Amino acid sequence: MTIGEAAKASGVNAKLIRYYESIGLIPEAGRTAAGYRVYSSNEVNVLRFVKRARTLGFSIERIQTLVGLWQDRSRSSAEVKRVALDHVAELEAKIAELRAMSDTLKHLAHACHGDERPDCPILRDLEEGGGCCHGVDCGH
Amino acid sequence: MTIGEAAKASGVNAKLIRYYESIGLIPEAGRTAAGYRVYSSNEVNVLRFVKRARTLGFSIERIQTLVGLWQDRSRSSAEVKRVALDHVAELEAKIAELRAMSDTLKHLAHACHGDERPDCPILRDLEEGGGCCHGVDCGH
DNA sequence: CCTTGACCTTCCAGCCGTTGGAAGCCTTAT
DNA sequence: ATAAGGCTTCCAACGGCTGGAAGGTCAAGG
The missing domain is CATH 1.10.1660.10 (Multidrug-efflux Transporter Regulator; Chain: A; Domain 2)
Structure with a gap:
């Protein structure tokens, strides 16, 4: 081959x-x-x-570990499970991070008229560093 | 400064x-x-x-666009909103991808005894290409 | 036998967004 | 004078690929 x-x-x-x-x-x-x-x-x-x-x-690094365990007949399933669950934890952390970004942006976009006028809460948020909804003048 | x-x-x-x-x-x-x-x-x-x-x-590229819109007093909020929603769409796509990975792995890890024995459904899935749950012999 | 095209080889460079280090110049304080 | 700290540039690495250039190899067809 x-x-x-x-x-x-x-x-x-x-x-x-x-x-x-x-x-x-x-x-x-x-x-x-x-x-x-x-x-x-x-x-x-x-x-x-x-x-x-x-x-x-x-990750490649973890795959290296997994291949090693796969080839090793005396492995314990606990080892494999630990590698998998470590990865799950990383995935969940990443998901939470992206979820927070997306939710913030969806909220800001929802508050944006999206018309021909220049006024835009999205830009205001970027300008002010995201402090919008901690105050009272956000309007939602 | x-x-x-x-x-x-x-x-x-x-x-x-x-x-x-x-x-x-x-x-x-x-x-x-x-x-x-x-x-x-x-x-x-x-x-x-x-x-x-x-x-x-x-992304840096979108930030370039956003900075340009920010500086442009004759921008329309619609343009800003579009950039933001494009990004939201990408975030959601990425989240869905990671969600699928995490759920699959959590399911496999759940089915794994995690003890000293070598038998492991996680490795079986990797070996077989993820066909486990489309059949009948998965056991869940 | 020779050419063509499809494969194979190696090496080098780029993508994204950072981060680190090396080597050297500038400023300030002691 | 000298030491410490900041600044400068340039080069390299991270992860996980992907592309291209330049060249060798193989099978089919004229």
Whole structure:
């Protein structure tokens, strides 16, 4: 299997496969006499694992840990669960951050007439540093 | 006002101020005879505006637009609102993406015993590409 | 046999928004 | 005079890719 075929089979871009190899996420592939990388279905499985883990938002570093646990038959499921829950905690923190941004902006946009006039509570908020709704003159 | 003082006054790191100048987000600051950057309270206001906008997650590109609208007295609030709502849409899309990841992982982690045994539905999901819950043998 | 085109190789650069460090100049205080 | 602290520029790294250039290799067709 060449890198292109492995890419198709795994869903991971050929360039990305080389990148993953270069950073040590996956082991160095074997080579033909001409220097072409060669892949077996086993390596394709690892690539698929990596791809799925990326889809779930795991960092490369954590994926390295997960692949290690996956290969380790004497792993404990507790270790895997801990890695997953650490990641969930980070996701939830990020979601909360984005949620706060979005809600603030939706509120400001709601208060904005959105017509041809220049007056705009969104710009006022940016100007004043977000102190709008802590006072009394916000009007909502 | 030197760059360090402007940094304190605006809450934007001195290094970041130079970076913002280098990419054209803020205009080039004036200089003393010795080459030190000089800031007025006006420029500090711009920095504060930028900082608040970053806090709300706006990209540098959109902040450039927002600063332009802010300075433009003949702007329409509709333009500002559109920029804000475009950003809200992006935030919501990102939130939905992270939400899906987190929910999937929480579900998998819930199904994982988290003990010393190696068997783990999280690894099974990564191995199989997330097909677990579309079938019948998932067990939840 | 030669060409064409599709693949493969390496290396280098850029995206975003920062942050860090190195090397050197300027100012102020002691 | 000298030390400390600020300022200057430039270069590099983070994460996770993605693109391009320049060149080698392979299979099919004329």
